[in-house]
Amino acid sequence: MAATIAVMVLWGLPADDPKPTVSGRQAAAGQQVALTTDTPDPVNQAGLLPDRVTTERFEKALRVVINSVVFRSSGQDLTTAGTYREMASRLVEPILLGLAVLAVRSRVKR
Numbered sequence: 495m496a497a498t499i500a501v502m503v504l505w506g507l508p509a510d511d512p513k514p515t516v517s518g519r520q521a522a523a524g525q526q527v528a529l530t531t532d533t534p535d536p537v538n539q540a541g542l543l544p545d546r547v548t549t550e551r552f553e554k555a556l557r558v559v560i561n562s563v564v565f566r567s568s569g570q571d572l573t574t575a576g577t578y579r580e581m582a583s584r585l586v587e588p589i590l591l592g593l594a595v596l597a598v599r600s601r602v603k604r
Contacts, residue, residue: 495559498583502555504546506576509539538573563587 518529539546558570562580572580 495563495583495587498559498579498587499552499555501579502558502572502576503551504543505538506572506579507539507551507554507558508571508573508576511571533571538575559583 514531514533516529516531518527521527554570558572558576558580561570562583
């Protein structure tokens with residue numbers, strides 16, 4: 495999980511939270527209004543790697559990873575690298591947890 499958090503802080507979280515925009519056409523009184531909501535794609539963080547490591551990004555990455563591992567859905571807009579890292583962590587982390595349980599079990603003598 496620590497490696498997943500590190501990858502999320504450096505490459506997985508977008509620069510800013512995508513803000514949905516609503517557009518439509520003003521109608522006369524009594525007419526129906528059609529509105530569309532668009533959410534822009536997440537944009538990768540720009541700049542040097544040390545500039546990306548902040549407490550705010552660490553806390554957000556921690557929430558995303560915990561929600562992903564424990565509850566199976568982070569519900570967060572992630573960059574492409576972040577999405578693939580989240581999928582890989584869902585596969586690898588339970589396997590590592592199972593191997594750790596087996597290692598402890600083999601060390602405990604009955």
